[in-house]
Amino acid sequence: xxxxSFVGRTYPxxxxxxxxxxxxxxxxxxxxxxxxxxxxxxxxxxxxxADVVAPPTFPIVLTMAASRLIIDDPELGxxxxxxVHGDQRFAYARPIVAGDELVCVNTVEDITSRAGHDFxxxxxxxxxxxxxxxxxxxxxxxxxGDH
Amino acid sequence: xxxxxxxxxxxxxAVTRADLVRYAGASGDFNPIHWSERFAVNVGLPGVIAxxxxxxxxxxxxxxxxxxxxxxxVDFGVRFTRPVPVPDTDEGTEVxxxxxxxxxxxxxxxxxxxxxxxxxxxxxxxxxxVQQPV
Numbered sequence: 001x002x003x004x005s006f007v008g009r010t011y012p013x014x015x016x017x018x019x020x021x022x023x024x025x026x027x028x029x030x031x032x033x034x035x036x037x038x039x040x041x042x043x044x045x046x047x048x049x050a051d052v053v054a055p056p057t058f059p060i061v062l063t064m065a066a067s068r069l070i071i072d073d074p075e076l077g078x079x080x081x082x083x084v085h086g087d088q089r090f091a092y093a094r095p096i097v098a099g100d101e102l103v104c105v106n107t108v109e110d111i112t113s114r115a116g117h118d119f120x121x122x123x124x125x126x127x128x129x130x131x132x133x134x135x136x137x138x139x140x141x142x143x144x145g146d147h
Numbered sequence: 148x149x150x151x152x153x154x155x156x157x158x159x160x161a162v163t164r165a166d167l168v169r170y171a172g173a174s175g176d177f178n179p180i181h182w183s184e185r186f187a188v189n190v191g192l193p194g195v196i197a198x199x200x201x202x203x204x205x206x207x208x209x210x211x212x213x214x215x216x217x218x219x220x221v222d223f224g225v226r227f228t229r230p231v232p233v234p235d236t237d238e239g240t241e242v243x244x245x246x247x248x249x250x251x252x253x254x255x256x257x258x259x260x261x262x263x264x265x266x267x268x269x270x271x272x273x274x275x276x277v278q279q280p281v
Binding site for chain 1: 160166169170172173174175176190199200201203204205207208210211217218220221222223224225226227272
């Protein structure tokens with residue numbers, strides 16, 4: 001059983017992540033995208049962006065790494081080998097673009113237990129180093145119980 | 148412009164082991180259940196399965212096509228209900244994404260998304276909100 005007292009706990013901001021133009025292109029290519037907004041700086045600028053635009057699920061690159069702060073917290077005691085991804089949601093203030101310097105703040109939103117499984121819901125708020133909110137991500141992780 | 152009640156055309160995507168390896172590298176998710184048959188079987192899976200986030204990315208890709216813009220999605224959430232097994236063949240497997248516009252409100256279209264692999268729904272409560280062009 002995960003410790004319910006972790007609900008509401010917020011972790012310190014992660015070190016800044018510099019969003020690279022080639023990382024966006026690599027990620028977009030890996031999911032089969034070909035829209036110029038993800039690849040072509042001039043096309044992105046023509047659409048009003050400072051640089052190439054990240055695809056909607058790109059924030060997972062940052063938020064999954066950031067949420068390891070919670071998952072690997074020895075006090076919480078999660079067994080990561082038993083974890084499966086239950087739910088995922090993103091709410092965007094704007095798309096991430098190349099050149100953004102982003103920090104993640106993790107909060108434990110909910111911990112429940114049902115049918116021998118534990119459910120951990122985390123929220124990761126992603127903002128620029130200047131404090132502009134860009135996207136929030138919610139992940140529900142399922143810790144499978146013993147069979 | 149999307150309209151309430153509109154059925155959105157299905158888009159089918161092939162998923163191969165090579166796609167999973169490429170996605171692992173791009174996303175940084177190197178969980179061996181997505182590339183090692185031995186490891187996946189040992190933890191009780193039918194075999195190598197796709198990253199849930201890869202399936203979500205395909206769904207978002209379909210939504211962008213329906214919306215007509217790569218930057219239209221303002222909110223997107225899914226529940227991963229079933230794994231997507233990816234056999235070690237040239238064809239791999241296929242994920243089919245379809246959708247319906249539940250409502251349009253304040254210039255935003257609310258889309259219910261369905262993702263099917265091998266006759267089974269692999270996502271539930273998959274809901275995207277897209278900004279309509281002005």
